[in-house]
Amino acid sequence: MNESKSSTRIVLSIFAVITSIWLVAPMFAVVPISFAENASFQFPPQGFSTRWYESFFSDPSWLRALGNSALIGLLAAIVAVPLGTIAALAISRSTSRLANVAQMLMLTPMIVPVIIAGAGVYTFFLQTDLVGTIFGFVFVHVCLALPLVMIAVNASLAGYDRSLELAAASLGANPLRTFFTVTVPLIAPGVAAGSVFAFVTSFDEVIVSQFMVSPALQTLPIVMYSSVTRSTDPTIAAVATLILVSVLIGFCFYRFVVVPLSQRRGAKA
Amino acid sequence: MPARTDTSQFSTLSTRAIAVQSESEPKKRQWVSRDTRRLMLALLPAFLVLAVFYFYPMLTVLVASFTDPKPGLQNFEWFFSQSVNVGVLWRTIYISFWVMAICVVVAYPFAYFMTMVKPSTRSLLMLMVLIPFLTSTVVRTFAWVLLLQDSGPIGSFLSLFGVESLGIMRTPTAVLIGMAQVLLPFVVLPMFSTMSQIDRRLLTAAESLGAKRVKAFVTVYLPLSLPGVAAGALLCFVMALGFYITPAMLGSSRETFLSTLIQGQVQGLGQWGHGAVIALMLLVVTLAILGVSALLGRARGSAVSDMVGGSKA
Incomplete structure (x- = not known):
């Protein structure tokens, strides 16, 4: 019985990992495009430049x-x-x-x-x-x-x-x-x-x-929405990358600073 | 620390005294009770803002559907005489329904897994669900555009194997993938909160009485988790109906949603009355779904509570 229980667990954990990848990974597609050299959304991006960040x-x-x-x-x-x-x-x-x-x-x-x-x-x-x-x-x-x-x-x-x-x-x-x-x-x-x-x-x-x-x-x-519907300007990819990075920094701050602090306070009380 | 216990004892005692005192206060018969007046006072600021900047504009739209440009039902006649409008209405409902179905199927095992793991893993999974929710809609949808386009990474990868084009972009599939990703948190959260209250020993009890594991799950756990499933599914369905950016960016003109149609009529064509009547239809569909689910929920809710009562007896 325990064996079948752990196999359920393994199946569920694989499923949860796939779901998590589907939720989070796609957003990182904006990163390579933001460093592309030419004004195109094509994969794989050609060359490397920071011109879209400069343009922003x-x-x-x-x-x-x-x-x-x-x-x-x-x-x-x-x-x-x-x-x-x-x-x-x-x-x-x-x-x-x-x-x-x-x-x-x-x-x-x-x-x-x-x-x-x-x-x-x-x-x-x-x-x-x-x-x-x-x-x-x-x-x-x-x-x-x-x-x-x-x-x-x-x-x-x-x-x-x-x-x-x-x-x-x-x-x-x-x-x-x-x-x-x-x-x-x-x-x-x-x-x-x-x-x-x-x-x-x-x-x-x-x-x-x-x-x-x-x-x-x-x-x-x-501005982002009208940019993406009207033109192929990778500046939006640079903006998207910046937003994504700030969200991730926010999460790390929460997980590694706020949560441990509140736990320590909870332990003291 | 004796002093501390003294104070805490004192505080519980006096708390009780106050509680008793407030209960014994004679209740004045008034037009509105004191409690209600307090409530109304506390709600006043929020409701002032809502009334001016949300409910009033909404009301003007609903009124305009009957009065713009002149009083009458001509806007309704226009709506139903154009097969495009009716088509978009059905498609909005149809795609929203499938988004809900996908979300329920994906969220159920995910939420169930969250109840099985240790708290640190659980909070990590919660973050995974919340990250797309907190990242800008335009960013998220733009990322899907990059991924799903024929020259995107998936398309380029497949072309190595001779597949000529991915062909997902601007199809209902793309819209479904993108919308389900955003709406998943609204299904996972109510499911998880219902599931975390289910006593897992009920499963052990069912198994010890000879039920196979699958049977124990289907007859005991599943019915108990249904209220969470229903709440999540309903929220997902209703929120999907109002989607705008995802279908507009990932779908073709054939996956237009009612919201896009409204914006086009109001801002693009200046047809205020036409936009208003579409908005009214969208509201009617939303309220109809809420109403039907409230009725179903009442019937099913009693069934569920019967089952809970039965298992307790």
Whole structure:
């Protein structure tokens, strides 16, 4: 019996490795193209050059798009995280039937195809002169990021013991102090994950963004998307490589710095 | 540390006292309870933003499908009179369905394997699922374009063996491969959270009662894992319906999705009413799928809970 169990395990592990390769490996196809010498997407790439990176870092339209995306992503995360966290906390604590309805409404932007709101945003922004404004971008992206922030915070609220808050209150802490010294540290991992999701959602957004861009305000994914649909310019491969590398650095930082630190703290406590 | 135990005892006691006190507070009969008012206050900022920047624009689209350019049903007539529109509608549903099927088949063993391994391997597998989710959609899809094109690495490799062209690019297969990769996390995560709560000793119990391993798995484990499968499959299906970039970049014009059609009508042709009616159709399909699955889920959910109850008895 044990033999068949371990054979199941081996089959499953081979399957998991293949699936992981399918998930992650294809993205590295952008790396060789980004170092190609000529303007072609052909494999294997001919020669070696860093001209596509130079083209990215010397082209103000690419750099401006990167700057806009980073700024919008940061602002969207700064707005969405507190709103989503407070909403998630309130919903999880409420016994009201309204809480379920509120939760469903907040998750709508994730479930209902975003193009529907996007088409509406187009006319709404044309009427209100919000096209091509950072303000408009940020608040639309906040709506799209809210469900993810809420899901992340909810996950950290599972197994949350509210009697800890009552304990703090009974020891004389006022509600604000209880919130910042007890609640916030306990849900911090969820809030951190929510911030990352919020930033990434905004930084990646194409569908609604294409209704909001103006010639003066472009975002990185929009410039990438129009580049790949209109021309064979390996600059996009260089940008893609840079994004991929930053995601991987982020993951390594999380896995080798954040996780060990939090484990050490957990062991001390 | 005696002092510490004292304080902790004190805190539990006083916690209890507070809990009792708050319970014994006389409940005032009010139009809205205190709890509800607090909830509404906490939700106000989030809902203000959602109302102005999400629900209002969405509402204008739905209204426009009946009123633009003039009130009436002419937009609906236009939608159903064009075989292209109806074709795209069916294709969107059809491809989304297959993406869901692929994701479920791949995610099930993957999530099951995650419950078997040690925590460090598990978090590594979780990262594998999350990396495509956190990498830009355009980057990810662009990488598939490079890989699947006839002059890509797979195509060049096959040409060594005399295969003339790979011929995957701009086919439904390419769209399926690309979409399933992105949507896999949304299927793996609910499946894993359901599976990690299943008591694996139930399997041992079934086997000790004489069930073969496959039978024990199919009759005990599979039904218990179904709620997670259903949740993941539903999320995947519904999210697939709204895809835009992946079908546009990997598919041919024959794999156009409703989203692309809407964008073309609204921004490309300036046909606001036509775009709005397609958007309404997309919403109707989404809500129909959610509704049907809610009904099915109620029926199946009770069956599952019966089974859990049965195994407990």
